[in-house]
Amino acid sequence: MSIKESLLHSMGATEEDYNPGDYIFMENGSPHFYYQIITGDVKLNNYNSDGKEFIQNILTCGDAFGEAMLFTEKAYPMNAIALSQCTIIKICKTTLFSYLTLHPDLYMEVCKSLSERLYRKFVLMQKISCHNASERLKEIIELMKKEQENQTPYSFEVPLTRQQLASLTGLCIETTIRTIKRMERDKMLRIHNRKILY
Secondary structure (H helix, E strand, O other), X not given: OOXXXXXXXXXXXXXXXXXXXXXXXXXXXXXXXXXXXXXXXXXXXXXXXXXXXXXXXXXOOOOEEOHHHHHHOOOOOOEEEEOOOEXXXXXXXXXXXXXXXXXXXXXXXXXXXXHHHHHHHHHHHHHHOXXXXXXXXXXXXHHHHOOOOOOOOOOOEOXXXXXXXXXXXXXXXXXXXXXXXXXXXXXOOEEEOOEEEO
C-alpha cells in the first residue's frame, strides 16, 4: 500500500535522493520516519556473523517500508539499502500518526497493508523452510508474479539476480544456479538472454 504523494507532501513530507549502496536506515537504528519509494529499488537485509547477506525483501516504486517499526517503537531489525538511484519520500512519525488519528479510513488501509505483508511473510517462511530448493525459488517467483496482471506462462521477467534470489531463499548461489537450470529443463521456467521468465 502506498499513500498518495500529494497527501504526504501536504503533511510536510520531504524527498531525499540515494545512490546505489546508500543506507536509508540501519539495523538497530531508531525508527522516526515513514518511508515510501518514488523511484528506484530498495532492499531490506541483514548480515549474519559470518558476513553472509540475507535479503528480507526487495521493494520498488510506490512501496512503503519500515512503517511496522513505527508502531512497535523498537529498533530496526534490518537495513534498508538503495539498490539503484532512488528518490524516497519520508514523513515524521508523529506527523503521520496525528493524521492517521484524524483519518481512520487511511489508518485501516495501513493496517490492512501491514497484515497482507505479514501474511505473505508467513507463507514465504513456510515455503523456504522446506529443503527443496526448487520449491523455495518457485514460491519467491510466484509471490512476485501474483502482483502482475499477465499470468500466462513465461510472461513474467524475474527482476532479481540469481544472487538476490539466493539471498532471499537462504540458498547458496551455486545451488540457486543449478536449481534454475533444472527448473528450465523441467519447463517450470525459461531463460532468455540470461533473464528468467516465469
